Amino acid sequence: DAGITQSPRHKVTETGTPVTLRCHQTENHRYMYWYRQDPGHGLRLIHYSYGVKDTDKGEVSDGYSVSRSKTEDFLLTLESATSSQTSVYFCAISGRTGEGYTFGSGTRLTVV
Amino acid sequence: RKEVEQDPGPFNVPEGATVAFNCTYSNSASQSFFWYRQDCRKEPKLLMSVYSSGNEDGRFTAQLNRASQYISLLIRDSKLSDSATYLCVVMRDTGRRALTFGSGTRLQVQP
Numbered sequence: 001d002a003g004i005t006q007s008p009r010h011k012v013t014e015t016g017t018p019v020t021l022r023c024h025q026t027e028n029h030r031y032m033y034w035y036r037q038d039p040g041h042g043l044r045l046i047h048y049s050y051g052v053k054d055t056d057k058g059e060v061s062d063g064y065s066v067s068r069s070k071t072e073d074f075l076l077t078l079e080s081a082t083s084s085q086t087s088v089y090f091c092a093i094s095g096r097t098g099e100g101y102t103f104g105s106g107t108r109l110t111v112v
Numbered sequence: 113r114k115e116v117e118q119d120p121g122p123f124n125v126p127e128g129a130t131v132a133f134n135c136t137y138s139n140s141a142s143q144s145f146f147w148y149r150q151d152c153r154k155e156p157k158l159l160m161s162v163y164s165s166g167n168e169d170g171r172f173t174a175q176l177n178r179a180s181q182y183i184s185l186l187i188r189d190s191k192l193s194d195s196a197t198y199l200c201v202v203m204r205d206t207g208r209r210a211l212t213f214g215s216g217t218r219l220q221v222q223p
Contacts, residue, residue, distance in 0.1 A: 105154070
């Protein structure tokens, strides 16, 4: 399997606290993505990165920020967590053009 | 209107049955197409890419109809292990390679 790991796997946090999720890859892929998955909505793109320090917004980016200081790491930060951000978060990497993604195992985040 | 639409199912079929899923996409500029499989509480995994000429991988056959903007997946001789959610996926923008996912079709294969 492709080398992509997410941490933590599960997290419960309180409303208003900042939260950072980490995605780490060992494939040296240029493209990395953060998605959230919710019932009835499928997977929706939050942010993506096309290189070190190069990031852009997806369709549901409000309330989230990202950083990519190294090829292998892509961090997703919830500045001030809200209950609407309770979700499963998936990181993904993309290799060659025309190929699909490889996903990490996901982070289940609950905001109480 | 969602960019990628699928029948959510569930499709309940007996072992050995043939089952077909369709999906439609709204953006004619879509470039690449895929089917992903997602098991309960797991990450999506690439099942197969979909090519204009159609392609087959064992019991699985995928077809693309660009004129009608739909994609299909056919599963022959269903196994219990095929029970999962099948996600239809399109890549609209090859520049950023962002994939757009359908909400998925759930398949339950019964013994």
